[in-house]
Amino acid sequence: MKTIAAIATAHGIGSIAIVRLSGPEALPLACSLTRKSSFSPRHATLSSLFDATGALIDEALIVYFQAPKSFTGEEVVEFQCHGGMMVASMVLEALLAKGARLATPGEFSKRAFLNGRIDLAEAEAIAKLIEAKSEEAAKILARQMKGELSRFVNEARESLLEILAYVEVSIDYAEEDLPEDLIRQMEVKLTALEQRLGEVVAVSEQRKGLMQGFKVAIVGKPNVGKSSLLNGLLHYDRAIISDVAGTTRDTIEEEMRIGTHLIKIVDTAGIRHTEEKVEQIGIARSKKAIEEADVVLALFDASRPKDTEDREILDLLETYASSKHVIPLLNKTDLPKVFEGLENALHVSTLSSLSCVVDTLREHLDTKRMDEGMLLTSTRQIASVRKAHEAITEAKPRLEEAELELFAFHLNEAIGALGAITRPYGVDEMLDKMFGTFCLGK
Ligand SMILES: Nc1nc2c(ncn2[C@@H]2O[C@H](COP(=O)(O)OP(=O)(O)OP(=O)(O)O)[C@@H](O)[C@H]2O)c(=O)[nH]1
Ligand SMILES: [Mg+2]
Incomplete structure (x- = not known):
């Protein structure tokens, strides 16, 4: 070497x-x-x-x-x-x-x-810790680096191996069927494991933004003050602001800190119908920014009557209501209010303090915090645990039908998928584990 x-x-x-x-x-x-x-x-x-x-x-x-x-x-x-x-x-x-x-x-x-x-999960944690996007993410990764995920995976794998050992033996020595109470025990164990793995996948999916950094998109029709909002939040003149509708042509991304989170904030081109080619491309990007965002700040101009363009944006946001957190903002409230509706929106003016926007964002992001508990931190880890979960779901009915070989096959699949997270088992190691605690006495 x-x-x-x-x-x-x-x-x-x-x-x-x-x-x-x-x-x-x-x-x-x-x-x-x-x-x-x-x-x-x-x-x-x-x-x-x-x-x-x-x-x-x-x-x-x-x-x-x-x-x-x-x-x-x-x-x-x-x-x-x-x-x-x-x-x-x-x-x-x-x-x-x-x-x-x-x-x-x-x-x-x-x-x-x-x-x-170190195992693969720990190596992954080391690599990610360097790029952590929030204090919570850093804490989760630090625990993972110390082996939290590896312990979880190993425990799950050990209990699958134990079940597999019983099954393999009864396949090999098939004179007698497995005792009924042993089958029950296995079922209870498998169901508990299935549930735990399912929970871990669900929580990890939900909190993906915690690891990757949350994305917040500012959207609205032209001239409502999106770029002014971006600049106000960043405390410097990042984007060009003008009273000409259609000033921002492309998405503008910046990083900023909200509470304990390092977020990406995206200013977008105002969404409207236009024949102008470049503007059309910009608007397509605005829509893509909504799709990629975890949180959408939807901006409306309080000083003007609600028009078709506002309604279209409200309709567009409605389609994302279940997947995104949309925060409606009524801007330019320093001017006389003409806009009707959106009573629940945050009333702001980019000319004065935006602390209520920051507070609302922080409150929402904080609901995604996770001080305790374990989280899968990469797509690779989530895919592996999901695969193990599916294999267990497949395996369970086979046990009931006494199709032990198929049952063992799916259990092996689950063990393999979990192993991929930390360190794949070699065949010998697997046999040692399986039979090490198992006294055949024959
Ligand atoms: N009175 C008042 N004017 C504002 C406020 N916020 C923004 N403006 C003005 O509104 C105009 C448009 O602001 P921008 O921030 O460029 O608006 P935008 O939504 O980014 O516009 P596009 O990039 O064209 O989509 C500018 O003249 C701003 O000075 C506000 O709170 N009060
Ligand atoms: Mg703009």
Whole structure:
């Protein structure tokens, strides 16, 4: 296995940067770069670093992790050098010149997985934690990184394996039927598991936005003040505002923080009938933005009478009523009110404070919070648990019909699907698990 190296910190200016080294040559390479003979494990040592020509590059803190007690399970050395990309690049170059290879993206985690230090669910959590879009997501991922999901999956898998063991044995030794009470026990266990997996999938689907970041779209007919609302929420002039209807031609996306959430907010082109080609494309994008949004801020102009365009937008939003959270806003309330209806809408003016919009958004997003409980955090995980759930649903009636081989087949499917989340079982491991606790006595 080659020794790999990479800069582990983000590009840009910062006070320190970390260069990571992993593989059998990590310690000799570090010694060579520092002209030291050794490092004691898990101690921070301040040392000068020299390049291949012997020139001093930097003074860095060096931490050596002896295999297998390291992130990758290999020999690892971390160089905490001074920040900015120049110094870190020079340290990296020096390591490469001495024989290390540049790591590919995710290679440290891949080695950690291959060496059994983390499973796939934990690796996924590490990757996602870096991009977490809310405090809740970060907490869920931190728990997942510590093995919460893996424990859940393993427990589910173990109980399926236990059932499978009984069934396989009775298939192999078919003189006697399975005792009736054993079948009942299996059914109870399977039903409980089926229910639990179903719940986890449902909750995870519902809270997808928590992991991926919620999307909030601002929609309405032209000139109602959508771009003014965006700018007001962002506290800077991001979008062009004018009294010409049709000013915004394309969707504009920005990130902003609402409470504990990092959301994407999208300003859209005003929706109306138009012959103008570019505007038509913009309007199609506005509709797409509604489809992609978790929350829709639907804006109307209080200073003008309700017209056909407003009604069409209300009809359009009606079609999304069950799948999106639509918050109606009546804007320009600093002017005399002419618009009739939408009494329940939030009354706002982009010329003054928009705190009520922020509060309403935060209240809604907070209902999606999840401080406790487990969440599947990727489409891959959701698909696997759903597959396991379906396989169990398929399996149950087979048990009743005493079609044990088919029953075992579906159980195997469920075990396989769950295994894909963390670490697929090898055949031997599966047999060991199955028969390890099972005394055949024959
Ligand atoms: N009096 C008043 N005028 C507002 C308010 N909000 C926006 N306006 C004005 O309304 C006009 C249209 O505002 P925009 O924010 O460009 O409207 P828009 O919905 O983005 O329009 P399009 O991009 O054309 O779809 C501008 O002249 C704004 O200054 C408000 O609360 N009160
Ligand atoms: Mg606009």
